[in-house]
Amino acid sequence: MIEVKNLTKGFGGKNAIEDISFEVGSGSIYGLVGFNGAGKTTLLKCIAGVYKPDSGEALIDSKNTFTCPAIRQKMFFAADSFLFPESTMYKTGKFFAGYFPNFSFEMLDKLCGVFGIDKNARLTSFSKGMLRQAELIAGFSAMPEVLLLDESFDGLDPAKRNLMNNLILDYTAEKNCSVIISSHNLHEISDICDRVALIDGKKIRMDRSVDDIGADRCKFRLVFDAEKNESDFSGFNIKKIKCEGKMVTLSLIGSKDENEAKLREMNPLLIEKFPLSLEEIFLEEMEGSDYDFREIFS
Amino acid sequence: MTSERYSLKTFGFTYLRALKKYLSIAFLICAAGILYMNRIFSVILQSRGASPEVMQAEKNARLFIFFDNSLNSGLTSIFFGLTWTVLAALLALFAYGFMLAPHSSNIRYSLGISRNSQFTARYLAVATVGFAGIFTSLLIVSAANAAFYGSSKELWITFAFLLFAHFTSFMFTFTLTAIAVVLSGHLFEAIIYSAVLNFSPSLINISLSTLLTTMTKGSPIKYMPLYSDYCTYLDVHGNILAKLNEGLFNYSSLLLAGLDENVCFDFYRGEIFNMPDFRKIFVAFCVTALLAALACFFHSRRKVEIAGVMGSANLLEGWSVVTVGTALAATMGSIYYDLEPKFVKLITVISGIIIMAVGYTVVDLMFRRSFKEYKKKIWHLPLEICVFLMIIFATGVIMNHAYMRIPAAEKIASISVSLPSNLNSARYNNISYTAEDEKIAIIGILSDSSEEKTVYEVFETADEINLIRSVNDSLNKSDKPGSLNIYIEYKLKNGKSVRRIFDKARLENVQALYPLIQSENFHRKELIHFNRKSEEFYCPVFVSPNGSSTVIPAELYNDEFMQADLKKAIWCDIRDGNMPFFADGGRKLLGYIAYSEYDQADYDDYDDSDENEVNENGFTKLKRDSTVNIGCFSDYSLIPVYEGMGSTLSFLKKNGLDSYFKDKYDIVKISRCIYEEGEQYFSNNATGLLSASIYPKNYEFELTDAETDTVKLLKPGLPDNAEVFTGEKDIAELSEKIRLNCLADDDGYCVKAEYENGDYILAYIPGSAAG
Structure with a gap:
């Protein structure tokens, strides 16, 4: 079990993450979503014991990962670049076997076979996607109880991505492993994670189970007989609204049915209801943090 | 698995992995060591080579490459010595370089091994590699020596000493480089700071030694202009720096070079075995161990996020600016050492502040590459200048005060x-x-x-x-x-x-x-000194007052008893206080009796050895007086013979030797000017004692004109306005006052005395004699 308690880490006087707390239970997969530079990697490195937090702590089985190195034998951190590019998969396995007591060469052989990777080939000859696969193969072979994956799906083709998803799900279920995945790929996150946290540069903006994530949000498309503007919807908890003459698209927070009933009271000519995808929720939550590209060249 | 057992396992794994990785470097260390060491051990051979058999064996051994001195002469020797230093520094970069790259440090620090274990395992692996390489190379050379010349206690003591010293030196370099890596964020930074840290002992030594000589009065360290051969003097004067000198300071250039002298120098002179001083090396070893503990501590507190980032090593930047800046400031002070002490201090302080400001700016901008960051961290500069001023205060005020104390x-x-x-x-x-x-x-x-x-x-x-x-x-x-x-x-x-x-x-x-x-006590000691010295003297040469006549009288040369009587006569004059204490213008100088440690007859410029007889004991008997070319000798003891030296003069007169002091040629012209005007035409007046120069008529010397860069040939002489005397009476009066040497005084004269054959002498008339 992973516990993150009030974790803060800064660089050069500015906090990259601030007062972050969450828990990841055994057999659970936790997704970290956020824009570039939001602090996902910093958070993972703090949990992995690479960075010393400025305050707070990261615990695995109630032991501090920074001050108790022995606990890190239960944890594999797949960082965004691989360790020995000049080495081979087999030699890399030998290296990790020295630090992970449960390291399984049998698993290594199996997974190399599944992914079609030559364990005796030099890693310098591998493509980016193959290096990612090699990294994950090493991670699974280490048989950890905690797996930290930092954007590990980048560069994988759809087939390998699907295979990897299944492997993570199976491994988590079989070994009762706690997994944290950081990714920009929101589809994968929603596919395999139990919970998802949205990190926005310092704090966790949202931390919910995947099932609940869209429960209190809904998107509506409405057509009225006259033009409408934002002030006409002041009675709603609006996350996002777009008025285009008589047509209005809006994303509302709150009960779907209650919101729909209230909207029908406005007598729209047409009303359509859509569930929000994780990507849409992500974009809504991140709204205001990016440039509006349409304004750049205007 | 318990965490203790697990920790041991990961430590062992890291150690063995590093050892395996760097083992090949042990062979390089060994190869360089064999070639470097052979010079030292060759000297040992010579030390034991007293007998012809051993000498012959030594000659034979030269065929064996390990004992060929030619391999290790000059730059070659430095190269091999340097090889170990460079290998030690490279090993530190290999062993700890992972922390300078973000990707490798991410993985390494996420592994289940503590930072201390991670550092120590690698440290011990390199120590093992270094020890193995040095041990093997020494063992091979020692075994070869033992095989050719036999095993001896001295050889194995030397083996142990060299092993200890070289291993310590190797680990010292490695440790300092490890500190540089641990505190740096970028490889370039680590290399630069490694160089600074490795030179730091020398820089500190140079700074302190120079400051103690330029900023204090009466310091026990002799002033050495621009760092020339500091260590010799530090060692000679036995101060605290010297005690640490070989082990800590100048470890690379002088510890290694000093090994020869420690162990073998006396051997080389055929003297008895000089037991090497293990204590100094032990001190260095302890210092190295402390530095290793410090490096481990720094590593445990290292921020991983600085990996790959330049300009994050604030401590090393400060250290570099202070050590290099202080050394340069001390140098500036030493350049103007001849000025009054207060000016020397002022120059040192002002130049130090300027150097540190410039140095800080250059180093900071080089690494941070951001003027904004430079401005943000500019408060480091006054801090560093404060440290420099504290050093100046410690030497110029505290130490100066300490050295000015006179024991009760x-x-x-x-x-x-x-x-x-x-x-x-x-x-x-x-x-x-x-x-x-x-x-x-x-x-x-x-x-x-x-x-x-x-x-x-x-x-x-x-x-x-x-x-x-x-x-x-x-x-x-x-x-x-x-x-x-x-x-x-x-x-x-x-x-x-x-x-x-x-x-x-x-x-x-x-x-x-x-x-x-002038005390009785001193006289007594002088006699002992003369007696001791005179045992080493061969037959004396009689030198005329102006030096133009140098003769060994045949009768004196052939009669050892007469020689002993002459020594005894001189000894009596010293005892009775008849010999003036220094050049005495009030008494007439008759000439000099020059003693040398060499047999002057061997250098007789009139080569008529056939005329001389050699008796059955191999003793050469001169048939007539020998004119000695004393230019062949460099070390004479010149005893002045003055009027009033009763014992010596009566001996000379009794044996008819007093005539040998007379000149061959007469003086025909004397020029004279007061000392101040003639000073520039003479040399060796800095010590306060003037000494004469006697030239052949055609003598010229070269003078380089700095502006035109042309060489002029000049004849030594006096200024044009010098008084000239040609009258016989004047010449006779003045020539009695001319001295080859005397103490400088403002009332004296510089004199040019010209002989009838064209030779001339540039000499002096002391004020006391001028009348």
């Missing part, structure tokens, strides 16, 4: 004083000669600056102690710089000793010491 008279058992050789030179003047075109060109050189020729006399009476204390006091108070050296060493009753060196003493300080050599 009642605590002093005895005092040794180096009497500048000009005090002794009136009796035992060391003169070197050069010969040109069969004409004798004599250039008198006073060896005041030579350490080994400086005579230390011991004084014990209350009067002597008080006199020396008062001279020390006046030296402390004097602000006008001079050019004489006075060394004083107080031996205290509690067994300790206090040394004071004054490199900028003035003539009046030296003159204040004259009463010391």
Whole structure:
């Protein structure tokens, strides 16, 4: 079990993450979503014991990962670049076997076979996607109880991505492993994670189970007989609204049915209801943090 | 698995993995070691090569590559010595370089091994590699030596010493580089700071030594202009820096180079085995171990996020600016050492502040590459300047105050004083000669600056102690710089000793010491000194007052009893106080009796060995007087013979030897000018003692004109406005007053005396003789 308690880490006087707390239970997969530079990697490195937090702590089985190195034998951190590019998969396995007591060469052989990777080939000859696969193969072979994956799906083709998803799900279920995945790929996150946290540069903006994530949000498309503007919807908890003459698209927070009933009271000519995808929720939550590209060249 | 067992396993795994990775470097260390060591061990061979058989064996051994000295001469030797240093630094970069790259540090620090174990395992792996390489190379060379020349206790003691010393030196370099890596964020930064840290012991040594000589009075360290051969002097004077010198300071350049002297130098001279001093190396070893612990501590606190980022090593940046800046500032002070002390201090402080400001700016901008960051961190600069000023304060004020303390008279058992050789030179003047075109060109050189020729006399009476204390006091108070050296060493009753060196003493300080050599006590010691020295002397040469005649009388050369009687006569004159203490213008100088440690007959310029007889004992008997080309010798003891030296003169007269002091040619012209005007035409006046030069008529010397860069040929002489005397009476009167050497005084004259054959002499008439 992973516990993150009030974790803060800064660089050069500015906090990259601030007062972050969450828990990841055994057999659970936790997704970290956020824009570039939001602090996902910093958070993972703090949990992995690479960075010393400025305050707070990261615990695995109630032991501090920074001050108790022995606990890190239960944890594999797949960082965004691989360790020995000049080495081979087999030699890399030998290296990790020295630090992970449960390291399984049998698993290594199996997974190399599944992914079609030559364990005796030099890693310098591998493509980016193959290096990612090699990294994950090493991670699974280490048989950890905690797996930290930092954007590990980048560069994988759809087939390998699907295979990897299944492997993570199976491994988590079989070994009762706690997994944290950081990714920009929101589809994968929603596919395999139990919970998802949205990190926005310092704090966790949202931390919910995947099932609940869209429960209190809904998107509506409405057509009225006259033009409408934002002030006409002041009675709603609006996350996002777009008025285009008589047509209005809006994303509302709150009960779907209650919101729909209230909207029908406005007598729209047409009303359509859509569930929000994780990507849409992500974009809504991140709204205001990016440039509006349409304004750049205007 | 318990965490302890697990920790041991990961530690062992990291150690073995690093060991396996760096094992190949042990072979390089070994190869360089074998080639480098052979010189040292070859010297050992020579030390044991007293018998012809061993010497022959040594010659044979030269065929064996490991014992070929030619491989290790000059730069080659430095190269091999440097190889180990470079390998040690490279190993540190290999072992700890992972923390300079973000991707590798991410993985390494997420592994289940503590930072301390991670550091220590690699440290021990490199120590094992270094030890194995050095041990093997030494063992091979030692075994080869033992095989050729036999095993000996000395050989294996040397083996142990060299192993300990080289291993310590190797690990010292490795540890300093490890500190540089641990504190740096980028490889480039680590390399630069590694170089600074490795030179730091030398920089600190240079800074402190220079500051202690330029900023203090009476420091026990002799001033050495621009760092020349500091260590020799540090060692000679036995100060605290010297105690750490070989082990800690200058470890790379001088510890390794110094090994020869530690173990073998005495061997080389055929002397007995000199037991090497393991203590210094032990101190260095302990310092290395402490530095390793410090590196481990730094590593445990290292911020991983600085990996790959330049400009994050604030501590090393500060260290570099302070150490290099202080060394350069101390150098600036030493360049102007001859100025008054307050100006020297001012120059050191001002130049230091400027150098540090410029140095800080350059280093900071080079690494941070951001003017904004430079401005943000500019507060580091005043902090570093404060450290520099504290060092200046510690040396220039605290240490200066300490060195100005004079032990109380009642605590002093005895005092040794180096009497500048000009005090002794009136009796035992060391003169070197050069010969040109069969004409004798004599250039008198006073060896005041030579350490080994400086005579230390011991004084014990209350009067002597008080006199020396008062001279020390006046030296402390004097602000006008001079050019004489006075060394004083107080031996205290509690067994300790206090040394004071004054490199900028003035003539009046030296003159204040004259009463010391006029005491009965001093006379007694002089006699012992002369007796001891005279045992080494061969037959004396008679030198005329102007040096143009140098003769070994045949009758004296052939009669050892007569030679002994002459020594005895001189000895009696010293005992009775008949010999003046220094050049005495009030008494007529008849000539000199020159003693050399060489047999002058071997260098007889008139090669008529066939005429001489050799008796059955191999002793050569001269048929007639021998004119000696004393230009062949460099070390003469010149005893002046004055009127009033009754014993010597009566001996000479009794044996008909007094005529040998007369000149071959008559003086036909004398030019004279007062000393100040003629000073620029003479050399060797810095010590306060003037010595003459005698030239053949065609003598010329080269003078380079700095502006035109052309070489001019000049004849030595006096200024055009010099008084000229050609009358017989004037010449006779003046020539009696001319001295080859005398103490400089403002009332004296510089003189050019020209002989009938065209030779001439540039000499002096002391004020006391001028009348």
